[in-house]
Amino acid sequence: MFPTLETDRLLLREIKEEDAQGIFNCFSNNDVTRFYGQDTLESVEQAVKIVEFFSKIYTEKRGIRWGIEIKGNSGIIGTIGFNAWLPKHKRAEIGYEIHPDYWRNGFTTEAVTSVLSYGFEALDLTRIGAVVFIENEASNKLLTKLGFQQEGILRDYMYQNGKAHDTFVYSMLKR
Numbered sequence: 001m002f003p004t005l006e007t008d009r010l011l012l013r014e015i016k017e018e019d020a021q022g023i024f025n026c027f028s029n030n031d032v033t034r035f036y037g038q039d040t041l042e043s044v045e046q047a048v049k050i051v052e053f054f055s056k057i058y059t060e061k062r063g064i065r066w067g068i069e070i071k072g073n074s075g076i077i078g079t080i081g082f083n084a085w086l087p088k089h090k091r092a093e094i095g096y097e098i099h100p101d102y103w104r105n106g107f108t109t110e111a112v113t114s115v116l117s118y119g120f121e122a123l124d125l126t127r128i129g130a131v132v133f134i135e136n137e138a139s140n141k142l143l144t145k146l147g148f149q150q151e152g153i154l155r156d157y158m159y160q161n162g163k164a165h166d167t168f169v170y171s172m173l174k175r
Contacts, residue, residue, distance in 0.1 A: 002058065005066065005118055007110045012066035015054050015079065019067050022076035023047040031100045035136035037158040037165075054079070061087060068098060068111050077102045080111045082119060082128075090126040092119060108142060116146070120174045130170040133158065140168060148172045 005012035015023070024047035026032050033040045041047055057063035065081030078098035085092040094115060098108055119125045130148060132139045144150070148170040156164035 003064075003118065003122065005114045006071075007114050009071055010107060010110055010114070011069045011071055012080065012111060012114060013069060015051055015065060015067040015076070017048060017051055019076050020044050020047040020051050022067065023050050023079070026078055026097055026099050029100060032097050034160065035133040035139065036097065037133075037160055039161075054081075057083075057085075061085065063092070066111075066115070068096075068107065070102075070107075077107070078111075080108075080115055082115070082123075084129075085123075087123070090124060091129065092123070092125055092127075093129040093131060094119075095130070103138075109146070112142065112146060116172065126174050128172045131157065131167045132170065133160075134166050134168055143170050146172070 002014040004014070021044060024041055024044045027038065027041040027047065027050070030040055054065040058065070063081060063083045063085050065079050067076035068078045068080055069076050078096065080096035081094070082092035083095050094112065096108060096112060116128060119128050130143055131154065132143065134153070149172070151169045151171055154167045154169055157167045158165050
């Protein structure tokens with residue numbers, strides 16, 4: 001059964017096909033995708049495929065992605081979860097995005113904090129990593145504020161709009 005997480009203001013829940021429009025609203029926005037390593041979506045059909053992908057990686061125990069919903073509102077404002085989840089090695093990488101209409105309200109901090117707790121406690125992870133475009137100042141500040149340590153730079157690690165970008169690699173350890 002897919003785990004639902006709750007914070008003071010947010011519900012982190014399974015992403016369903018009816019969330020495709022919310023996914024599209026995020027991933028069709030250049031402000032969201034410019035530091036994401038993914039092309040900007042052009043159709044809701046592409047968003048449906050992303051919903052299917054999130055379901056598949058959870059079933060295969062390779063990742064877990066929650067929809068971020070503000071309590072009392074219907075529909076998601078973004079997603080958050082673990083990619084590259086390797087239960088045998090007790091590690092995963094965290095990733096997230098929120099629609100710009102909801103930036104600078106503390107929602108990302110609230111969601112990340114909840115998912116980190118879930119990862120260390122329920123999934124028994126030892127290490128949670130993050131890979132972030134060097135230019136993504138907001139995400140770099142957020143991870144540092146939450147206690148992630150920057151480990152180095154991965155040169156030409158991610159492509160966006162046909163151009164290679166360097167990324168910072170971060171980690172947080174359970175201990």
